Amino acid sequence: MTGIYIHVPFCARKCIYCDFFSVKYQKGLVSNYVNAVIRNLQAYAVQDPVDTIYFGGGTPSLLSADQIFEILNACVKYCNISENPEITLEYNPSGNREQYLHDLRQAGINRLSIGTQSFSDPELKMLSRTHSAEDNIRTILTAYEQGFTNISCDLILAIPDQTPEILSQSLHTLVNLPVTHCSAYLLQIEEETSLSRNPDLLARLPDEDDSVDLYLQTIQTLKQAGFMQYEISSFAKSGYESRHNLKYWRCEPYLGIGAGSHSCYHGKRFFVPENTPKFCKDPVQDVQIVSETVFDLEERIMLGLRTTDGISENFISPQAKLKIPLLIKSNYLIKKSDGNIALTPEGFAVSNTVIAELL
């Protein structure tokens, strides 16, 4: 089974912490882009069964419902879409968009990944998000009323000034809404973002120990509410794990469409450069090969250890294997009943260090 990822690189404005590839929304450019995506889907004509389609960004919810429908129509027309595909759209909360959510559901979107980020207005303001906590709640409830029963929310952890009490308020709001999945990320300070050049905000970041505590608090609260961790940043109620994202960690095939997208498809890895006008002009040719092989052993270890399934010890070199008993004793690693080794919550909190020990 293959997944299709469609990158929509448009945002209304840039958030201070974000280094994802995106450009400013312009109506004319967006419609050229949608046409290029459709031409690209026609050219690939994916014949392996496709069981997931994922609109990521950027801000895919800046596309009209008609544009989403046209793209999905092209997927069905040119590719081999299997029965009951998971079709996700990343959605930025905003004011009341009841009709839009209704139309998205009618177009075939059956999973929303909502960029809530926090349910605290001061935190949302600090992150330069344009929506409020009330917008988040209203978006989730409206989406649910419009037939979305598979709703994911993003949360950012270790935001400047974040305390366990503020995080607790966000988590408790989230778990009391009709949400089935949560992606909770520790805030990363990326170069070239305006956050990285803001000494005042940087000085107010929680320190490393406090960040670990906020992460462990998140795991604990979500677990109590029935959200089981299945990946370092991903938590789901039973049966609501992201089928699309699991492909990335399990090294399964996916085809990326659009400027800035990456693919692991037909035994090769490649990407489309982050150049929107170039992609619009020639989407079929605009591809650069990263590797003629799928994933090497080191990548498989790194990706596999992101998940609670873990990896077989057979992947680990004899020298690194000697470190496993100590990592288990220190509560960073567990041996599972199927023989795999996997990180514990404490191991996930310091995953870079633990994974480096095992490479």
Ligand code: SF4
């Ligand atoms: S965080 Fe999302 S909405 Fe904000 S700039 Fe990045 S991609 Fe756009």
